[in-house]
Amino acid sequence: MINSHDILETINMIDNENLDVRTITMGISLLDCIDPDIDAACRKVYDKICRYASNLVKTGEDISKDYGIPIIHKRISVTPVSMIAAACPDKSPVRLARALDRAARAVGVNFIGGYSALVHKGFGPGDYALIESIPEALSTTEFVCSSVNIGTTKAGINMDAVGKMGRVVRETAQATADRDCIGAAKLVVFCNAPEDNPFMAGAFHGPGEPDCVINVGVSGPGVVRAALAKAGDCDITAVADLIKKTAFKITRMGQLVAQEAARRLCVPFGIVDLSLAPTPAVGDSVAHILEEMGLESCGAHGTTAALAILNDAVKKGGIMASSHVGGLSGAFIPVTEDAGMIDAARCGSLSITKLEAMTSVCSVGLDMIAVPGDTPAEVISAIIADEAAIGMVNSKTTAVRLIPAIGKKAGDELNFGGLLGGGPVMEVSRYSPLKFIRRGGRIPAPIQSLKN
Amino acid sequence: MRAVITVIGKDMVGILARVSTICAESGVNVIEVTQSVMQDLFVMIMMVDISKSSIPFSELSDRLNGLGDELGLTIHTMHEDIFNAMHRI
Numbered sequence: 130m131i132n133s134h135d136i137l138e139t140i141n142m143i144d145n146e147n148l149d150v151r152t153i154t155m156g157i158s159l160l161d162c163i164d165p166d167i168d169a170a171c172r173k174v175y176d177k178i179c180r181y182a183s184n185l186v187k188t189g190e191d192i193s194k195d196y197g198i199p200i201i202h203k204r205i206s207v208t209p210v211s212m213i214a215a216a217c218p219d220k221s222p223v224r225l226a227r228a229l230d231r232a233a234r235a236v237g238v239n240f241i242g243g244y245s246a247l248v249h250k251g252f253g254p255g256d257y258a259l260i261e262s263i264p265e266a267l268s269t270t271e272f273v274c275s276s277v278n279i280g281t282t283k284a285g286i287n288m289d290a291v292g293k294m295g296r297v298v299r300e301t302a303q304a305t306a307d308r309d310c311i312g313a314a315k316l317v318v319f320c321n322a323p324e325d326n327p328f329m330a331g332a333f334h335g336p337g338e339p340d341c342v343i344n345v346g347v348s349g350p351g352v353v354r355a356a357l358a359k360a361g362d363c364d365i366t367a368v369a370d371l372i373k374k375t376a377f378k379i380t381r382m383g384q385l386v387a388q389e390a391a392r393r394l395c396v397p398f399g400i401v402d403l404s405l406a407p408t409p410a411v412g413d414s415v416a417h418i419l420e421e422m423g424l425e426s427c428g429a430h431g432t433t434a435a436l437a438i439l440n441d442a443v444k445k446g447g448i449m450a451s452s453h454v455g456g457l458s459g460a461f462i463p464v465t466e467d468a469g470m471i472d473a474a475r476c477g478s479l480s481i482t483k484l485e486a487m488t489s490v491c492s493v494g495l496d497m498i499a500v501p502g503d504t505p506a507e508v509i510s511a512i513i514a515d516e517a518a519i520g521m522v523n524s525k526t527t528a529v530r531l532i533p534a535i536g537k538k539a540g541d542e543l544n545f546g547g548l549l550g551g552g553p554v555m556e557v558s559r560y561s562p563l564k565f566i567r568r569g570g571r572i573p574a575p576i577q578s579l580k581n
Numbered sequence: 582m583r584a585v586i587t588v589i590g591k592d593m594v595g596i597l598a599r600v601s602t603i604c605a606e607s608g609v610n611v612i613e614v615t616q617s618v619m620q621d622l623f624v625m626i627m628m629v630d631i632s633k634s635s636i637p638f639s640e641l642s643d644r645l646n647g648l649g650d651e652l653g654l655t656i657h658t659m660h661e662d663i664f665n666a667m668h669r670i
Contacts, residue, residue, distance in 0.1 A: 197659035
């Protein structure tokens with residue numbers, strides 16, 4: 130007989146502590162859709178996605194019903210579209226974005242990621258065209274998400290791409306200024322981007338992945354916080370241990386869902402991403418975990434250490450629970466998507482400089498942060514460069530998803546609704562990095578990468 | 582193949598009878614029952630065998646949800662796999 134205590138604990142986690150599977154993401158390779166005629170490529174892309182993903186949403190809903198586990202989103206990630214666009218570089222790849230959008234609508238998924246380019250060493254013709262088209266693509270589609278990888282530990286950082294992306298982020302925000310600049314919320318700039326991340330907006334189906342794959346993203350910051358609250362005044366060793374055990378249970382649920390989804394869809398199981406991904410809902414906040422660990426407000430001194438404990442314990446507990454762990458797998462700190470972060474930003478305890486320090490010990494980067502609408506492109510580029518340097522030197526993934534709040538200044542509010550949340554515009558440094566960014570070129574790979 | 586039916590809510594006469602009736606009508610055999618009442622809060626956990634059920638699992642779940650709505654109780658119907666997966670190494 131299963132222990133009654135375990136059963137009630139599971140049910141309490143789901144009902145009261147916001148335990149859920151955040152996403153089942155089907156990764157689909159579009160390499161066989163490459164065609165020098167862009168309209169033919171669009172047809173092949175649309176047909177393949179509709180064929181492979183036709184049962185994705187229904188299967189997710191069935192599994193959710195059978196196991197009693199909420200599965201919040203069903204998503205698709207595809208091969209970086211720049212690789213498809215490379216065969217037809219004279220035409221705008223926006224047509225491919227529209228094909229992705231139509232396909233996403235047809236199969237009923239919440240997002241489709243992969244309008245992406247990998248430019249850490251330099252640009253190919255498809256890359257250049259795609260990056261230039263991002264503002265138009267994201268302002269004229271509903272479901273498409275985009276990402277650009279501008280650096281890796283082994284390759285260094287492409288500062289030409291960094292310079293370009295500062296402008297692209299601004300233009301994307303401007304193109305959607307009438308919708309609270311939501312375009313910029315669907316665009317991520319990466320260093321060391323993972324090929325199998327199931328979360329948006331940075332999901333894409335990397336070139337090393339198989340033809341089709343199922344990846345699952347779990348979540349459960351509320352569960353971790355509740356467990357800590359029950360534990361009371363224990364020492365840090367006990368805190369880390371408790372988080373590990375809780376992460377194990379959460380990840381096991383994701384593993385179960387992933388294997389079942391793969392079995393029912395007849396698609397290989399890829400990975401479970403065991404990230405703690407907050408939502409704006411009450412009781413679903415990573416910042417509140419850090420505050421439960423003993424900080425008056427997220428962003429106080431001690432936050433970086435607390436986050437380091439959390440991130441590491443989540444990974445250790447989760448890895449035991451799953452046969453294949455991948456994606457980002459750690460703690461997310463997206464400001465507008467986390468009720469505790471929003472409060473901390475509003476009251477002034479959380480700043481961009483503190484967030485930058487926190488990114489060195491957690492799994493994402495400067496995520497979902499609204500900055501003043503008049504922030505120059507070169508400042509955005511410099512923020513990207515800083516984040517990329519942290520990721521490159523520390524052999525980890527870092528990313529930037531900034532929202533220039535066009536027409537607004539520090540202290541004003543943005544609101545996207547849904548999982549993307551909303552929050553205050555945060556101040557950035559007013560000193561100019563223009564000469565540094567204008568230099569362009571490449572930052573050489575750091576010495577720790579030359580191990581061969 | 583087994584499932585776990587959990588009923589949580591205010592204690593009242595006939596909860597066990599109503600849930601058992603739905604199980605019996607659907608060919609679902611009750612293997613084990615644990616229940617406790619603590620200060621008016623009623624918690625019942627039933628382990629059932631659904632391998633010979635005459636209806637699909639989702640329909641059983643729907644019927645029990647309907648009963649829950651009718652009586653003002655929270656009824657969860659879940660495959661045992663989730664509990665095995667989460668609480669065993």
